[in-house]
Amino acid sequence: MSNIEIQQCLKENIKHIKNTFHDSSDLIVRKIRAGFNDTLEMNVVYLDGIIDADLIQENVIKPLLEPFQTDSSEVSIVDQIIERMIESANVKTTAEFKEMINAIVRGSTVLLINGYQQVIIIPSPKWAERSVEASTGERSVRGPQIGLTEKIKTNINLIRGSIKTPDFCVETVEVGTISPTSVSILYIEGIVDKGILKEVKKRVKSLKIKYVLTERVVEDALEGKPSSFFPRVRHSERIDGVVSTLFEGRVVIIVDGYPFAIIAPALFIDFTQAPDDYHISLGRFTSRIIRLISFFIGVYLPAIYIAIANFHKDDLPDKISKAIISKDELLPTFWEMVILLFLIRMLVDVSFRLPQSAVLLISLIGTIVIGETAVTAKLIHPVSLIVIGITALSSFLGVNRGLAAPDTVIRILFLLVANFFGFTGIIIATTILIMYMVSLKSVGVPYLSPIIPFKMQELKDTFYRGDLQKLTNSKHTYTEDNE
Template identity: 80%
Template sequence: MPKIEMCLKENIEHIRNTFHDTSDLIVRNLKSGCEGSLEMNIVYLDGIIDTDVIQDYVVKPLLEPFETEGLNESLIDQIMERIVESADVKTTTQYQELTNGIVQGSTVLLIDGFPEGIIIPSPKWAERSVEASIGERSVRGPQIGLTEKIKTNINLIRGSLKTPDLCVETVEIGTNSPTSVSILYIDGTVDNGILKEVKKRIHSLTVKYVLSERVVEEVLEGKPKTFFSRLRHSERIDGAVSSLFEGRVVVMVDGYPFAIIAPALFIDFIQAPDDYHISMGRFTSRIIRFIAFLLGIYLPAVYIALANFHKDDIPTKISKAIISDDEILPTFWEIAILLFLVRILVDVSFRLPQSAVILVSLIGTIVIGETAVTAKLIHPVSLIVIGITALSSFLGANRGLVGPDATLRIVFLLTANFFGFNGIIIGTTILMLYMVSLKSLGVPYLSPIIPFKMQELKDTFYREDLQRLTNSKHTYTKDGD
């Protein structure tokens, strides 16, 4: 790694070459010291620093006369300690640290005749204001959501979690474009085995840049790859704080307005913020969500199995009412086409401008609903089945159940078409065995159900009394336990 030279002009030339003479690289010349005896430059990228801070606390103090004779060895220290009025200042002799500081919003001060640079943090990043959570709305409880700036998010969490035991470890990921990744945990509460594994996996990540938080998620999830999410996301302050109190680890990526929570168990995905802020539904809400998850997976498959293999076992009157009779398409293709069209509508709704969503919904309703039934293309019950399936799937859409729901629905749909209820039963058995084998950072995915832990059932399919729940200590079963 090249070191800073004694010659100021060579240092500036090297920095200009590193930044390819970009037009927003600003180099300002200063004459400082007694009678302007010191030649120095301040270097920064225009647009990402607070120029008022630099002007008031760096430039103005440096332009004030000060004695420099006999201080050649301690001049840098004198400037840092007595002249530059900034809370956080550091020095370096490496070019790489200088350039990293500049791209991260710092101002660099170089002095002719000194092979050392001063880095003064002065970032002023554009960011949206703190707003209410959109994806995890709650009737009661905190409404403020996380933002894209990691420092703002840590500030919000510290504002809610007032304890000196909250630890934050930040690392830079990316060789070409470093991105800050912070690991948050509560010392004395965190599961040390999980913390050690999170640190190990993050430090093993070697990439050129972090364009998406998914890069960090993949290394945290580890292998094997699966359609079940083994990490949980939250854009709510209370979601991140409660996870920290449960002994979990929260990982934040700069530029990503969500907290990544590890480990994540299957039972976590049927929980919601409202469960902890209102008394209604503490015994039923999670069970309803779990039933909705099952409906989203099995309802089309059960309908196909009835139509293909058990049509004659159903009373004739009921059979004619619920199963295709004189429709053009077979039941399987009705369901498959409807699922395909609903998937298109959902995708279009998220991609089109908001003003066009109502028009698309209207067209979709006409095409999929009234016209298809009137033309005898699709049986009305098929529409009802797909409608219930879609609604059930949306219930877990913001909880990480979209992937499993969509994948398993297609698998069981095909299984039911060829093998009926026998295929569904065998497929469910295989699915259970597969889920039992999954782990999130060494913690069994179906814990505390499998393996069974009685003391951990107080926050699974129902919510225990909040006082007991708050005072209890969470433990996680891991490999070797």
């Protein structure tokens, strides 16, 4: 396609277009004779089903069918038709065959005139899309409820409705060689951190792929190398969530076709935050601490239980030791933990994959298998069941914030370490984990910032939510290391 040029011969151009689309049945070529005494031979070309047919009929075809006479001035016929006949608000021309084909694929209508190498492109897309709905993944008791949709223009429209300033900038690039997908980089000039913006642009434009199957490929490019089980970009499907991060000097990336915004940088402490923190006063000083403690419980509780059972049960009073450590059960404590974690994971996966009508049945079966029956049969110690139950509840608190992967991976690693090395192994593994997290960066910003490196002025919106008026007027700064 890159070797094909637009010809003056209309039939040759139509032949090349049909060959490019492999004679697809939804490629429509509408022949028109226009001008004074029907001297101009034209073709209107578009893909049926993705364009607004009424718009093209009223603003393009109908005006062209009216008799008109071209001027003998130096203005070309193409310019005269654009200025006098086409009633669409947004019209442009091109002499590039590839640009014309891309326009057709994106829902534009093209007008070709016999004898001219320039074609007229009239944007006329009419994509099927769902209406704007409330956010389901990030629910909030109070505050705006509008969520993002799959259409990039709709999302930018919603965000512009909240950010009423000319400093709000949108830069759109095309990613994909076979099927280009629009990827928009959003930021606020004068507020955005220039180093972060430069790094985000560099990583997005470095993508060399055939098509964008999922937004995960953009996230991988933003996270960079080496890969990690800790998420270094964050998602949001809420308009207020996107707007607040933009005002914090961060960069937002939106991929056409996906109802989530990607936010960079994303620091570890960000994953303890929730929309409710900024809309209600309840839990202003405690909610994030509780979420952070829950994350640690989900990671450490099974490992601590295993360490006590394997290495320190003799150090406990006999009454407590008999009450909480397996004795007559068929399975050792370690394998109780492993099997219960495996079964919980199965239940979670099945609940999301099966039809909604079967979820109740699966929950009932899971309760029978994991619950009192297993305890009565002396397969599993009751305390093991309680430990895994608390672990699962603690983990679910961070699932929709992106902490599911690190929570699961670290829990398993700590479980293995505790089984062989006890508390000494847990302490060493924790030290290694902290060193590893310190080495991580999100688009050049230290992952544990503002704790490591310590920045006192940034603590006002970390472990607790500070005064909203001060937060609104303060400028966020980030420690960067983009090398």
